[in-house]
Amino acid sequence: MKLQLALDDLNLFDAINLGQEVRDYVDIFEIGTPFILKEGTDAIREFRKYFPEKEILADTKIVDAGKYESQLAFEAGADYCTVIAITDDLTIAACLEACKEYEKHVFVDTINTPNLDTRVATLENMNVDRISVHVGVDEQTLGRTPLDELRQVKRIANCSTISVAGGIDVETIDKYIAEEPEIVIVGSGITNAASPVGAAKTIFNKIHKK
Numbered sequence: 753m754k755l756q757l758a759l760d761d762l763n764l765f766d767a768i769n770l771g772q773e774v775r776d777y778v779d780i781f782e783i784g785t786p787f788i789l790k791e792g793t794d795a796i797r798e799f800r801k802y803f804p805e806k807e808i809l810a811d812t813k814i815v816d817a818g819k820y821e822s823q824l825a826f827e828a829g830a831d832y833c834t835v836i837a838i839t840d841d842l843t844i845a846a847c848l849e850a851c852k853e854y855e856k857h858v859f860v861d862t863i864n865t866p867n868l869d870t871r872v873a874t875l876e877n878m879n880v881d882r883i884s885v886h887v888g889v890d891e892q893t894l895g896r897t898p899l900d901e902l903r904q905v906k907r908i909a910n911c912s913t914i915s916v917a918g919g920i921d922v923e924t925i926d927k928y929i930a931e932e933p934e935i936v937i938v939g940s941g942i943t944n945a946a947s948p949v950g951a952a953k954t955i956f957n958k959i960h961k962k
């Protein structure tokens with residue numbers, strides 16, 4: 753199991769400083785969607801330069817122009833990009849084509865996906881092998897969590913690596929670890945914690961059973 757730190761509402765300077773402080777307690781740095789909107793793909797480039805030993809995910813949340821937008825992330829240095837599960841199959845297929853060319857990977861994000869059972873089956877038939885179970889920050893304000901959907905996707909997915917995101921923090925991490933996803937994504941649970949380093953260390957040690 754790995755810890756992915758989602759860097760969302762930070763500028764480049766603060767994100768790199770935080771990255772350096774938590775570097776020993778993070779497996780994957782996520783350049784979050786708002787972070788990319790703020791700083792552009794240079795944020796990916798800078799993280800690749802400062803953290804050459806780390807995996808980097810660009811949370812592009814692609815909904816169209818799948819090949820071109822995946823390429824932008826991969827050429828900037830990302831190991832992974834993301835595409836939205838509810839978009840057109842053609843877009844997802846185009847992302848997969850870019851992955852093949854660049855020898856990189858795409859996570860398909862389930863945010864707001866109805867009929868998860870049938871959608872996950874369709875995705876896996878298209879050779880999708882990475883699924884990110886996600887309840888977004890706006891839905892989180894209604895008290896929603898990704899725990900039930902994580903259990904559902906774990907049950908139905910045959911071959912996918914599964915990550916999970918949506919308001920996970922030091923208090924709730926144990927429930928997610930118990931479901932054994934391959935990757936747990938934590939954003940505000942670390943970046944907005946009283947001690948981001950302390951929160952990252954606690955969560956990382958639980959994930960790696962130290």
Ligand SMILES: O=C([C@H](O)CO)[C@H](O)[C@H](O)COP(=O)(O)O
Pocket residue numbers: 758759760784785786811887888889917918919920937938939940941
């Ligand atoms: O993907 C995300 C969200 O849509 C904002 O871009 C977050 O990175 C993801 O939800 C993880 O952040 P937290 O929910 O704050 O842990």
